[in-house]
Amino acid sequence: MSGLRPDLAVIAANVPEGSRILDVGCGDGALMAALRDTKRVDARGIELEAAKVATCVAKGLAVIQGDAETDLTDYPDAAFDYVILSETLQTMRHPDKIIDQLLRVGRYAFVSFPNFAHWRVRMSLLWKGEMPVTRLIPVAWYETPNIHHLTIKDFRAFVLERMIVVENAWFLGGDQHVGAFAANMRAEHAIFLVHKPL
């Protein structure tokens, strides 16, 4: 699993052997290929950009070009053990509906996102009065794809309100794991494993 982005490495380490997964916004298929090759995972993907889809298919991966916001509805209920949405929730027009769809087509969902309450972000707003441009949020406000920024605290409140169960959570700062203590301040990045209440 070496060579994977840190959040993807966390997800890869926690997907059980032989499970069926859907990677939503799978990019060039690095995670899917790693899971297929090391854990015999039956991996499928959705990706918006044609060139990235072509790259995935050339690697022998099953990926469809599509928009998660419209095309997830095609999949039957509980078609997958795990659905993965990495670094994408904050770019969705309707993140709440996406989470509903993830937990409809999959039994579990891994959701990872940049934490907008990280101290660097807070400092940028507090001291500079500017929308932050950081390592994980690298572009200016007018061209960022991130239209629904959220914090770890926001996500916890959201799942609580919807009775979605948090099975596990991991926090990253500077590619290192950060404990749950004050994660909303210390973590640049959060990865949640969630499932619907039984």
Next chain:
Amino acid sequence: MTDTRFGLARSFRSAQPFSLECGAVLASLDFAYETYGQLNAARSNAILICHATTGDQYVASAHPRTGKPGWWHNMIGAGLPVDTESFCVICINILGSCMGSTGPSSIKPATGLPYAMDFPVITIGDMVEAQKLLLDHLEIPRLHAIIGPSMGGMQALEWAVRNPDRVSALVILAATARHHPQNMAFHEVGRQAIMADPKWRGGNYYGLDDPPVAGLSIARMVGHMTYLSAEGIDAKFGRRLQKHDRISYSFDADFAIESYLRHQGQSFTDRFDANSYLYITRAMNYFDLAAGHGGSLATAFRNTRARWCVVSFDTDWLFPTDQSKAIVHALNAVAAPVSFVELATPHGHDGFLMDMPALNAMLSGFLEAVQP
């Protein structure tokens, strides 16, 4: 010892009666086909290429009438995306065609004369059932893959639905599961052009050395326009004049596009039979895969177990992307392993014939992802 069933310019006669969907029975079937590459000992590395409406078995070898390279010579061969070093590639002239397989120009045993319009109306399903007979003859129990561009995609879809145990992977290029009424209309124009030609003679023009070239040529001109994109035509021809530096105020082919189309129509008549054009386009018009499965494409795909790769081209208005997406949606609905991409090309429907690096990489990756 070499197996003479394999190689270039092969033929085979199946002597058993062949029942068609329309109820008619053909006493025997002739097949003209080509194979490229070696079948492995397990007989598991065969790839069937299903050709398009006016295509033929000369997929990667020179056409005997035109002398031109095979229609997919850039795709199939040693070291090419469909690598004949790894796979045994088979292409069969379809039932109803005119390059050696049984069709309206074949001899009707009862009369000793060509069938002409006595040839029964065939379907895409009939073409597939016929191909199965040839694979039985070649003793290939299961195909590593079927690759179907355009009407070949219709055959590939029928294959997977009818014979889920005989194919492991499908590539559906610029195709549809339901022939669209707009395409049906273009085909009707083509057929009417042929039938309006006095030289068509109710289909009985064989042996007279005076076939309905005008009608068939118009049918081809209409068809050919549907294979190209507005963008592609404008880039290639624009409003350029063909010969003179000014318009002639006549009905000569003043413009390059007019001259090109006339040439395309004319040259097509050298290699294709007008009655075959009638029968094959008729079969396409009847094609609606979901219709036989309660109107649900997902139901049709329910028992398939193959891997799928579906590709459309952004400027293809004959089989546009939404028709490929309908296939993908139905495959997703049954959780089938499917890949799909819409590739960018200025070449319209003919995009599949062009040398496109993205398409080449996808096809070779998809075919080689699972060992035969």
